[in-house]
Amino acid sequence: MVLLTRKIEFAASHLYHNPNLSAEENRRIFGKCNNPHGHGHNYTLEVTVEGEPDPVTGMVLDLKELKEILEREIMQRMDHRHLNYEVAELAGKIPTCENIAQVIWQLLEPKITQGRLHRVRLYESPDLFADCFRNGAGAAGKS
Amino acid sequence: MSDALRIELGRRYRFSAAHRLHSPQLSEEENCRVFGKCNNPHGHGHNYVVEVSMSGDVDPATGMIANLADLDAFVERQVLEEFDHKSLNDDVPAFREKVPTTENLCIEIYQRLKSFSQAKLERIRVQETGNNSFEYAGDHLEGNRS
Numbered sequence: 001m002v003l004l005t006r007k008i009e010f011a012a013s014h015l016y017h018n019p020n021l022s023a024e025e026n027r028r029i030f031g032k033c034n035n036p037h038g039h040g041h042n043y044t045l046e047v048t049v050e051g052e053p054d055p056v057t058g059m060v061l062d063l064k065e066l067k068e069i070l071e072r073e074i075m076q077r078m079d080h081r082h083l084n085y086e087v088a089e090l091a092g093k094i095p096t097c098e099n100i101a102q103v104i105w106q107l108l109e110p111k112i113t114q115g116r117l118h119r120v121r122l123y124e125s126p127d128l129f130a131d132c133f134r135n136g137a138g139a140a141g142k143s
Numbered sequence: 144m145s146d147a148l149r150i151e152l153g154r155r156y157r158f159s160a161a162h163r164l165h166s167p168q169l170s171e172e173e174n175c176r177v178f179g180k181c182n183n184p185h186g187h188g189h190n191y192v193v194e195v196s197m198s199g200d201v202d203p204a205t206g207m208i209a210n211l212a213d214l215d216a217f218v219e220r221q222v223l224e225e226f227d228h229k230s231l232n233d234d235v236p237a238f239r240e241k242v243p244t245t246e247n248l249c250i251e252i253y254q255r256l257k258s259f260s261q262a263k264l265e266r267i268r269v270q271e272t273g274n275n276s277f278e279y280a281g282d283h284l285e286g287n288r289s
Contacts, residue, residue: 094205
C-alpha cells in the first residue's frame, strides 16, 4: 500500500459560540475564540489517500482528479468564507479543527473512488491541528 | 462523533534547552567516538519542538476533544516549566541517570503527559532540529517504567 498526500490552503473566518451556554460560560470555555465578530485563519489541509499504484499508470490516483475534487468540495465551500454561516455541513456545530476535519472527511470520502481516503489533517495554525482517520487506522498503524 | 471515524488533536510546543550526550558507562574515548560533537563537556543546545497527539470523543457542546487552555496549562506545568531554558542533564532528574538523547526525551515527555485527564495521549513527537525528529507512542514495556 502506498500513501499519497496532497496539500491545499484556504483562508476562512469563524467563531466559537454555543447558544446553549451563557455568555459567561462561552467566554470562559472559548476565550478569545468567542469574539462575536469572529476571526480567521489560514488553514492548511493535508489529504492522504491510500492504495496500490496502477500497473499501467504507476499512480494510486490521478493527482489532477484529486486536485479537482479538493477544489470543488473544499475550496469552493470554505475558502474566503465564514465557517459558521456559510458552510451548511457545519451548521449547528462549533467550527473547531476537530469538527472541520470530520466534515472534510465526510465530504471527500465518497468522492475518492480510486484508492481510499486514509487521513485528513487540518492545520488551523502551524501549532494546532486535527487528524481524522477511519476507526482502526492511525498514524502509527495502531488499532 | 461518527463511530467510524477517529479524531486526534495535535498541538506543538517549543522549548530551548542545553544537553550533553555522555554515558558514565563508557570511557572518555568511547564517549567521544559514539557521541562525537554532542559529547562536548560544556554541552550545547537546541530549539526543541514537541508535538503532542491526543485522541478522544469530540464533545458536542464545545466541538473539542480537550480544552486547549487546559492542555496548554498541563504541558506547561508538566514539561515546559522544567525544561525550557534549562540544562537537561543538570536540571531534569531523569537525565542524571539517562543520556538526554531525543529518544529518551520522547519517552520522558510521554511519561509526564500520559496522565492528562481529558483525552488519551497517543504519541509524542520531538523535533530536535529541522532535520531530525523522534516519536514515542508507549510500548509493551510501559508497565515496567516508573
